[in-house]
Amino acid sequence: MSFSPGCREPMSSASELCRILTNANMTMYQTGSSEPLQPHPLQPSLTTVSLPATGDLLQLSDLSTCSSSILAQWYDQNPQYWSKQNVLEWISFYVEGNKFDASTLSLSCCFMDGSMLCQLTRDQLLNMFGMSLGVQLYQSLMELKAKYDLNETCKLLDNFLHEFLDFPLLSTVEVNEVVKETSYNDFSHVFKNFNFDNMKPLSDHGYESDSMHSSSSGGMLSFQNPSSPESRSSESDPEFSYPQIAKTHIKTERGEMMKRGRGRPPKHSHDPRHYQASKKSKHAPRGTHLWEFIRDILIHPELNQNQGLMKWEDRSEGIFKFLKSEAVAQLWGQKKKNSSMTYEKLSRAMRYYYKREILDRVDGRRLVYKFGKNSTGWKVEETGLHGM
DNA sequence: TCTTAATTTCCTGGTT
């Protein structure tokens, strides 16, 4: 969607905005709206209760601390999944909280759901809401998105660590030097002890069958014996041994080698999980893009500390380096439910970003990339967080 | 149904 600049137009007053919001609340939650607070599909436990009247928002000093309010319940969700009502509440909070002159604001600018909101650029928000309010809304949105992405990345990392044995969850680990030093050494023994006899053969089309990554906790990795000649660890850490899963060639029943087909492994439409996925809304947001996934690992070093996956080389310039290239690829694969992801493939996708200027080339340096002008959310001033 | 964006996969050749 696109918002034309200058959609700000006179409106009666801030109280009018409040009145409309309050009425909207009453209408939606007393009569059974077609669009109640949308629970996050991954967080189905959210319960729907009445929203406070807009006036109540005035008494909230900080959204992030209002644990007893309904606001906190949807506020903790990914803004992507906010309803129009949620967006209105969010905007009105900043309007009221800053005593912003709502007469300069068009209500039509506020009628969007979270998905639309998240597509707006900083400039679009500034155009719509003006410098003062626009900047605040943009910063709030960036923080919320980062917070949600952190949660999701944390879950992924937890799943990844927890997939094989009772490795402590990141959320429960107290970060200290001992933990930092042990994490990956512990991994190598995990993989050495893994029972490779449980490996299922590849299906005859050359891809793993869906059953191979049917783990509900985010996709099960298939393994290749690290000592086998096919094993090709591209891991930059020589002590680190990761499971290798991509196989270029497969053996047929007659023992001849066949090439794997190109492109993504096809999904099986009869698979119940695929059915679930295909049932989701047509307007469901796209998954996080690769560069955003990378960015989120980088801007949350508190997670990275445990994994040592990546690090900033020059935060102000957006230059970063893969430390555990294959591990990052595995995590990305887990997120995309693709157990055959490798750094080789991931790096190809990264190179496509050069053309779009999402990434810039860093010549002569292995595993080093740089965020380009079309990437956002990694700068210190954008995130409000401070990297290493 | 078609188009398009964003990968994913495979490949060849070059560099470190």
Add this chain to the structure above:
DNA sequence: TAACCAGGAAATTAAG
């Protein structure tokens, strides 16, 4: 020699 980089080509998937 292994690991990585570069980029073409083709395939797949999801979203619009």
